[in-house]
Amino acid sequence: MSYPAPYAANPNQSLGRQISEDASETRNAFQRDRDRIIHSTAFRRLEYKTQVFVNHEGDLFRTRLTHSLEVAQMARGIARTLNLHEDLTEAIALAHDLGHTPFGHAGQDALNACMRDFGGFEHNLQSLRVVEKLELRYADFDGLNLTFEVREGILKHCSIKNAKLLGDVGQRFLDKTSPSLEAQLTNFADEIAYNNHDIDDGLRSGLITIEQLSEVSLFADNLAQVKAKYPKLEQRRLIHETVRRMINTLMVDLCTQSAKNIAQQQPKSIADIRQLPQLISFSPEIAEQNQKLKQFLRNNLYHHYKVNRMSAKAARIVQELFHAFYENVGLLPNEFQTYAETDKARAVADYIAGMTDRFAIREHRKLFTVEEYL
Ligand code: MG
Secondary structure (H helix, E strand, C coil): CCCCCCCCCCHHHCCCECCCCCCCCCCCHHHHHHHHHHCCHHHHHHHHCECCCCHHHCCCCCEHHHHHHHHHHHHHHHHHHCCCCHHHHHHHHHHCCCCCCCCHHHHHHHHHHHCHHHCCCCHHHHHHHHHHHHCCCCCCCCCCCCEHHHHHHHCCCCCHHHHHHHHHHHHHHHHCCCCCHHHHHHHHHHHHHHHHHHHHHHHHHCCCCHHHHCCCHHHHHHHHHHHHHCCCCCHHHHHHHHHHHHHHHHHHHHHHHHHHHHHHHCCCCHHHHHHCCCCCCCCHHHHHHHHHHHHHHHHHHHCCHHHHHHHHHHHHHHHHHHHHHHHCHHHCCHHHHHHHHHCHHHHHHHHHHCCCHHHHHHHHHHHHCCCCCC
16 A cells, blocks of 8 residues: 555645645645644643643643643554554644643633633634634734644534534534544544543542552453563553553554455545545444543543542632633733724633643732732
8 A cells, every 4th residue: 555545635735725825845734734833832832731630730640732742643653554644643633732721621611601602612613713813923824824634633523503604624514524534533543642641640640540440341451461461560560561552452443443444435535535434433342442441531530529629620710710801801911902802702712721720820819819919
């Protein structure tokens, strides 16, 4: 099989940028997009945004930055195995979480509630806003002026109502067609990355235990293999050896099943891919095991009372910031005050969404604690 496959995305046949630009002399269009993403402010902020654990809770936990790097690495691996375009998957992976609020899902839910009467807030849509509008670095355009294929991949899901407002990248949600295989596989890489690193972080934090995880066959089966091969292994290595085997099980299954799906459907071009049902998938057995793993994490980690306590605090911070700024736009930095003249609620939401965890905590302190200045 030649690389890339005829149904892979092709930077020379890209559906283009919103504002046309001359081609780069050294890089294809998707490489260039990846470079723009890495140079963006929003990308650097990922370092201080929460995945599950708030940034200050420990230096060893994943942040959105290390998560995005893990997703990019897995996505490239899958793309290479399936002869798809690695540069495109890398760009999508590195950009996929740019729109996350501080404090992970707790922050997003709180901001969404604040924005209920103003069109809501959704992190996936926000990632698109970041690359289309909010990064202000280039002389000729707002945002990063990325190719259609990267923007399509960033917008993983979208309500019909929002799709109607989005133009080209919204269209597939109205037509019920599929995105590129590169976009499809990056979603799976995201899922494989977070399920497994959340197990690792959850065990390290002590919020979940190996004993509890014995109910998850994906974990238990791989743990048994490691124990059989290395009966005296210390705990830290035991966990890592188990988690890496879980990742491998999922990655191999995804590549094998997806290759089968592709062989069955015989797509000839990316246009065929867009008309076919999504071809990247786990086998039914592994999909079920993966579902059980997610369920376990939901019940035992994401809703652990200690996580709930931090989430409740995070929600309070976001709500209080939102209301303080919304009631008095004079508290916003100057450029956001100007923006607030045209759309007050959205300006406040964009300002808060851009904050890192620690910036939001500091900003909250500055606004609500008399002893803090500035
Ligand atoms: Mg992610």
